[in-house]
Structures are given as C-alpha cells and as structure tokens.
Amino acid sequence: MSKVPLSRTGDIVWSRTPKTNSELFTLTYGVLVAQLLRDFEKVEEVNKELRRMGRNIGVRLIDEYLSKVSLASPTTPPCSTFHQTGDSIAKIGFKMFLGISCDISYPSPTTFVLTVHSNPLSTFVEIPPSREGLSYCEIMNGVIEGSLGAVSLRVESRFRKQIEKGDDVTTIEVEMMERIKDGVGEGYKDE
Amino acid sequence: MIYSFYIYRRDGVCLFKTTYNATEGDNGGDNRGDNGGINRGINGGDTEAEDEREKLVFGMAFSLKELIGQLSPMDGNTQQQIDCPLGTVKTRSSTMHTYETLTGFRFIIYTDPSINTMQHHLQAIYRIWVDKVVKSPLVKQKDGGYDISDTEFEKRAKEYLEKVPGFRR
Numbered sequence: 034m035s036k037v038p039l040s041r042t043g044d045i046v047w048s049r050t051p052k053t054n055s056e057l058f059t060l061t062y063g064v065l066v067a068q069l070l071r072d073f074e075k076v077e078e079v080n081k082e083l084r085r086m087g088r089n090i091g092v093r094l095i096d097e098y099l100s101k102v103s104l105a106s107p108t109t110p111p112c113s114t115f116h117q118t119g120d121s122i123a124k125i126g127f128k129m130f131l132g133i134s135c136d137i138s139y140p141s142p143t144t145f146v147l148t149v150h151s152n153p154l155s156t157f158v159e160i161p162p163s164r165e166g167l168s169y170c171e172i173m174n175g176v177i178e179g180s181l182g183a184v185s186l187r188v189e190s191r192f193r194k195q196i197e198k199g200d201d202v203t204t205i206e207v208e209m210m211e212r213i214k215d216g217v218g219e220g221y222k223d224e
Numbered sequence: 225m226i227y228s229f230y231i232y233r234r235d236g237v238c239l240f241k242t243t244y245n246a247t248e249g250d251n252g253g254d255n256r257g258d259n260g261g262i263n264r265g266i267n268g269g270d271t272e273a274e275d276e277r278e279k280l281v282f283g284m285a286f287s288l289k290e291l292i293g294q295l296s297p298m299d300g301n302t303q304q305q306i307d308c309p310l311g312t313v314k315t316r317s318s319t320m321h322t323y324e325t326l327t328g329f330r331f332i333i334y335t336d337p338s339i340n341t342m343q344h345h346l347q348a349i350y351r352i353w354v355d356k357v358v359k360s361p362l363v364k365q366k367d368g369g370y371d372i373s374d375t376e377f378e379k380r381a382k383e384y385l386e387k388v389p390g391f392r393r
Binding site: 092100104 | 327350353
C-alpha cells in the first residue's frame with residue numbers, strides 16, 4: 034500500500050479547511066479566558082473549566098478530523114500504535130485546526146511529547162504575576178483528552194513548558210492511561 | 225433498492241432510523257414471501273416490532289464484529305490482531321451495509337442484494353453527519369450521543385440517498 038506522508042495529508046486537509054483571521058481567533062480566545070477569570074475568580078477553577086470546555090470540543094473535533102482525513106487520504110489505515118496516534122495529532126490534527134504543525138518525541142511507549150514552536154492561542158499573551166497559576170492554553174489539554182477519549186483511548190495531557198510563561202516553546206506531554214473496552218449499553222443486557 | 229437506514233452510537237443506542245420505499249398501507253405482508261421475513265415490520269409495522277428490529281440490527285453488527293475480531297489473523301509486526309471492520313453482510317434476500325467510525329458511530333443501511341457496495345456512500349453520509357450534526361452548536365450532546373431532531377440531517381441524507389443508483393428498484 035502506498036503510504037502518503039502524514040504532513041502531506043495535513044496540508045491537503047488544511048487547504049480545504051475554511052479559515053478565519055488568526056488575530057480574531059487569538060483575541061476571541063483571550064476574551065473567553067478573561068471572562069472566565071471574571072466569573073470564577075480562582076485560577077484553579079478557570080483551569081478546570083477550560084479543560085472541561087476543551088473535552089467537549091475534542092469529542093466533536095475528532096469526528097471532523099476522521100471524516101476529512103478519510104476523504105483526503107483514503108488508503109491510510111487507522112493508527113495501530115500510540116506513537117502513530119501522536120504523529121497524526123502532530124502532523125495532521127494541529128495543522129488542520131490551528132494551521133501549525135509541531136514536533137514530536139517519544140520518551141516511552143505510552144507517552145509522547147508535542148513541541149509547539151509558535152502557539153496561535155497565546156500570541157500577545159502575558160500572564161500577570163497575580164495570575165501565575167493560570168494555565169492559559171489549558172483548553173488544548175482538554176481537546177486532546179476529549180478527542181482521544183472518543184476513540185477509546187483514555188489519556189492524560191499536561192503542559193511541560195508554556196511560551197506565555199517565558200519558555201521558548203510549548204510542550205505538551207500526553208500519556209496513555211488505558212484503552213477503553215467496547216461494550217453494549219443498558220438496553221441489551223439479558224437478551 | 226434501499227430499505228432502511230440506522231445510526232447507532234457506541235453502546236447501541238439508536239440515534240436515527242428511517243425507512244425508505246415503503247408503500248402506503250403496506251404492512252410488510254407482501255414482502256414476507258420472497259424476503260424470508262427479513263423485511264417484516266419494516267414498512268410501517270407496529271412500534272414494538274420496530275424497536276425489536278432496531279436492536280436486532282445492532283446486535284447482529286456488534287456480535288459479528290466481535291466474532292470476526294477473534295478470528296482475524298495476527299499482524300506479524302505488532303503482534304496485535306489486524307483491525308477488520310465489518311463491511312457487508314449479504315443474504316439472498318437483502319444486504320446489510322455497515323460503516324463504523326473510530327468514534328464508535330455505526331451507520332447501517334439495508335438494501336436489496338443487487339447493490340454490491342455502499343461504503344463510499346456511507347462515508348459521504350458520515351460527512352453530512354459531521355457537517356450538520358457534530359459541527360452544529362445548536363445540537364446538544366447528551367451522554368455521548370446527539371439529539372438530531374432539530375437539524376437538516378435527515379433531509380440532507382435523504383436527498384443524498386435518493387441520488388444513489390438503485391435507490392428505487
């Protein structure tokens with residue numbers, strides 16, 4: 034089977050995706066976080082809420098991802114290892130939804146680390162010392178957890194470095210916790 | 225000819241079902257003879273039979289997949305069973321076409337046996353589903369499924385299927 038490089042698939046899908054102005058996107062996200070800070074006051078609560086929102090987004094994004102990727106590259110089989118899953122996120126997922134691609138490394142069989150060189154979410158962002166505990170891009174962790182959760186992979190995603198906190202890159206560590214088993218629901222028991 | 229169309233989520237809850245090509249006042253009695261009962265209740269039969277049928281369709285798809293999963297060969301490199309999604313189940317009277325997404329949605333269409341493959345049509349319907357249901361902020365999620373009662377999905381899916389060659393006999 035001829036294998037299309039993932040970055041090529043990412044480019045094809047990106048070229049077909051409707052775009053929005055990146056500054057508009059950045060500012061809209063900024064307004065969202067600012068509003069949450071006003072509503073919840075405590076940064077830990079804001080982090081939690083951002084992650085929750087991210088999960089809900091991720092559950093839907095994965096379907097868009099799957100349907101578009103299967104159209105752009107019908108011969109690509111589903112990922113069979115967790116590292117392939119990571120590659121697909123780095124080269125296709127980030128490209129298709131954020132317009133960037135990121136580097137990936139694999140510290141262990143159940144972990145991968147994504148390195149983002151420029152994060153469109155956190156352009157213009159400076160965290161004031163009084164809000165130090167705020168994980169500004171926490172929504173990304175939620176999206177990764179939500180989307181992989183929808184394909185039966187329970188993962189934990191966390192930041193190692195964050196550009197908006199003075200690091201030179203943003204790194205996200207994703208660890209696989211378990212594979213969720215398929216099962217039928219209530220209506221099918223005892224039949 | 226396309227008989228019926230179902231969408232299930234991962235745990236077997238039916239999110240959408242519809243039948244096509246049902247004639248007015250037809251209770252399926254006419255079809256019973258040469259269809260060996262498979263078509264029974266499909267054309268406007270009572271709801272209890274409909275519900276039963278809905279469960280049988282999912283049960284069949286689910287158990288067949290489990291069965292096939294256990295029989296499928298091992299991959300030499302990864303020592304894991306090769307993933308082999310269920311495609312088509314063909315009988316003399318009808319054909320069941322299934323498409324399962326990685327997110328656990330199953331799209332199942334029943335047709336008469338003259339239609340050989342519906343896979344790319346099912347994928348096209350998945351794209352309509354993503355467009356009209358998953359991406360719509362109006363569609364609320366309720367524990368892993370979607371409430372599609374207020375979307376254009378049904379209309380668009382029907383429009384699409386009507387253009388499929390062999391929709392009607």
